[in-house]
Amino acid sequence: MNDAFAALSPHDGFLITKANYLSDFDQRVLTLLYQPLMGVTAYSLYLYLWSFVRKQAVMTDRVLHSQILSILDIDLPTFYENRLKLEGLGLLRTYQKDDEVGRLFVYELYAPLAPDAFFKDDLLRLALYQKVDQHQFEKLVKETQLHPVTKKDFKEVTKNFLDVFQIGKQAFTHTTSSAEQAAASMTTKPAQVPAYSQAQLQTFDWETLKQFVWSGGHISGSEIDQNQAALFNLHQFYNLSEIDLAHAIARTMNVADNTIDMPALERVVLQEHTEKTTSLKRPAQKKQALTSAQEKQLQQKGYSEREIQILKETADVVPLDYLQAVKEKKHGIVGKGEIYALRNLENRYIFSDQVIAILIVYLVNNYQTITQNLLDRVADSWIQAGVKTGVDALNQIRAFKQPKQKKQPKHYTRNGRPTRQEKLPDWAQDGYQKQETKQLSSDEQKELAASREAVKKMLEGGQS
Numbered sequence: 001m002n003d004a005f006a007a008l009s010p011h012d013g014f015l016i017t018k019a020n021y022l023s024d025f026d027q028r029v030l031t032l033l034y035q036p037l038m039g040v041t042a043y044s045l046y047l048y049l050w051s052f053v054r055k056q057a058v059m060t061d062r063v064l065h066s067q068i069l070s071i072l073d074i075d076l077p078t079f080y081e082n083r084l085k086l087e088g089l090g091l092l093r094t095y096q097k098d099d100e101v102g103r104l105f106v107y108e109l110y111a112p113l114a115p116d117a118f119f120k121d122d123l124l125r126l127a128l129y130q131k132v133d134q135h136q137f138e139k140l141v142k143e144t145q146l147h148p149v150t151k152k153d154f155k156e157v158t159k160n161f162l163d164v165f166q167i168g169k170q171a172f173t174h175t176t177s178s179a180e181q182a183a184a185s186m187t188t189k190p191a192q193v194p195a196y197s198q199a200q201l202q203t204f205d206w207e208t209l210k211q212f213v214w215s216g217g218h219i220s221g222s223e224i225d226q227n228q229a230a231l232f233n234l235h236q237f238y239n240l241s242e243i244d245l246a247h248a249i250a251r252t253m254n255v256a257d258n259t260i261d262m263p264a265l266e267r268v269v270l271q272e273h274t275e276k277t278t279s280l281k282r283p284a285q286k287k288q289a290l291t292s293a294q295e296k297q298l299q300q301k302g303y304s305e306r307e308i309q310i311l312k313e314t315a316d317v318v319p320l321d322y323l324q325a326v327k328e329k330k331h332g333i334v335g336k337g338e339i340y341a342l343r344n345l346e347n348r349y350i351f352s353d354q355v356i357a358i359l360i361v362y363l364v365n366n367y368q369t370i371t372q373n374l375l376d377r378v379a380d381s382w383i384q385a386g387v388k389t390g391v392d393a394l395n396q397i398r399a400f401k402q403p404k405q406k407k408q409p410k411h412y413t414r415n416g417r418p419t420r421q422e423k424l425p426d427w428a429q430d431g432y433q434k435q436e437t438k439q440l441s442s443d444e445q446k447e448l449a450a451s452r453e454a455v456k457k458m459l460e461g462g463q464s
Contacts, residue, residue, distance in 0.1 A: 003080070004076050004077040004079075004080035004081070005076065005077075007080060008065065008076060008079075008080055008105075009065070009076075009103070010064065010065050010066035010069060010076060011064055011065070011066065011102065012064070012065050012102065012103045012104070012105060013062035013063065013064055013065075013101065013102060013103070013104045013105070014062065014063060014064075014065060014068075014104065014105040014106070014107060015058075015059070015061060015062055015063075015104070015105075015106050015107070016049055016052045016053050016054075016106075016107045016108075016109065017053065017106060017107075017108050017109070018050075018053050018108070018109045018110075019093070019108050019109065019110050020110060020111050021111060022050055022109070022111045023111070026111045026112055027047075029112045029113075029114070029115055029118070029144065030043070030046070030112050031043075032140055032143060032144060033112070033115065033118050033124075033128060033140060033144070034089060034091070034112055036128060036131045036132055036335075037085075037089060037124075037127055037128060037131060038082070038085045038086065038089060039082070039085070039369075039371060041072075041074065041078060041082045042082035042083075042085040042086055044072060045068075045072065045079070045082050045083065045086065046086055046091055046092070046109075048068065048071070048072060049092070049107060049109055050109060053109065059099075059104075062101070062104060065079070065105075081373070089124075090110060090113070091109065091110050091111075091112060092107055092108065092109060092110065093107075093108040093110070094106070094107055094108075095107075095108065115144035115145070116146075118144075119141065119144075122227075122229045122230035122233050122262075123195070123196075123229065123233055126230070126233050126234070126237065126266060128140070129266065129270070129336070130237065130270070130336045130337050130340060131335050131336060131337040132335050132336065132337075133333055133334075133335060133336060136333070136335075195229065196229060196232055200232075201228065201232055204232055204235055204242070205242050206224065206228070208242045208243075209224060209231070209242045209245060209246055210224050212242065212243060212246030212247075213246050213249050213250065216246060216247070216249075216250040217249070217250045217253050217255075217258060218258050219249065219250075219253060219258050219259070219260065220258070223258075223259055223260055224260075227260050227262060230262055230266075231245060231249075231260075234248075234265070234266065234269050238269055238270075238273045240269070248265055248268055248269055248272075249265060251268065252264040252265045252268050270336070295308055298311075298391075303394070307394055310358060310361060310390075310394070311354075311390045311391065311394070314353075314354045314357035314358055314361075314390060315354060315390070317353060317354070317357050318353065319342055319346060319353055319356040319357055319360060320334075320339065320342060320343075322357045322360055323338065323342060323360050323364075323370070326360060326361060326364050327364065330364065330368075332368070332369075335369065337370075337371065337372070338369065338370045338371075340372070341370055341371060341372040341375045342356075342360075342370065342375070344372065344375075345375055345376075345379060350379070350383060351379070351382070351387070352388075352389070352390075354389070354390040354393075355382075355387060355388070355389070355390060355392070355393045358390055358393040358394065358397075359375075359378065359379065359382070359393065362378070362393075362397055363375065363378065381396075382396055385399075
């Protein structure tokens, strides 16, 4: 959070320009392939920034960041966090300068990669494979595949440009200056591909890896160099040492030509990582089942039946199994990224299984999915709050919701007078339940009928 306020202020201005064009198909690619990686907030931010693009950005068009925060209903740290996601995915480049007005940012937008380039990129492909399950990954590949005509059974009879259009010879020798300017002005930048820096790549001992793969499978050093980014990916994602990676390469290599089979390598590494984290045994935990006395005490303190039910059902659960059950209730699936994030938290041994299960309920109900960043952020706040038990976790959720209910900001008109706050009717309030209609007695029904008859006669008399 401190990084966000140090790097950015709501009063800083910004301009937006585009490096290339965004088509309808690009937006479909963004939804299918990029949205699972960036999340809905970054997705909304990206599309909103595109709506800001003007034909030509000038300094006088600068807009304050507070406008984006207000329209998207997010705070500054959330904006900054999601801006970094767009930068990391190659969808945004950020430039900064200080002038007499203040600090100014220029956001240069890039269209997403085409599907073929996306799936050929090691970083993006592996990140997506981790985020969704294998069935969904294969479905996305099929949805974005092209099926061009094969020339095996067909003879091409397509005409070229000059076969169809007649262009005079003078057009080739006397090109007008305006036409030349038009050609020169139509410049675009290629789509950005996420990549590791040389400094990051140098943290890995490539010579050791080359020695091991040569001795274990006669794989050449040039083969390692060609797949360097993908191999470093696996090292980063799964914390593999040079020896671990060499053994995995040897088990999955193409024995026919001594080359690396990258898809097979990725599958095996992911499978072994999942099995390894699943087999890790957590320390024995004291069961936290509620006694009837504790349940009664919680009721007296104002805990709802739903809260008490959550404490009961999370008293003796395995977090991953519980996540699966919660997702199934909402007709969802557990992604590989969620499993990875959850295992990371479990293996730190900072929360009991019950606390993690309650954290799962909170995140899935409020954010639909669990990401490593979101899980770390909430877990960190719970650690600082001293959450130890399931009741502590519920209290922390209550404390988070309470300020939103208590603080009602006052709204003022331009002349400084407070605006009238309309009270919502009962039926529009959260948690409203329709009251049962009370049945009238026979005497009350007779009295109502007599009143209606009297009103009817009065109206008929007024018309005559």
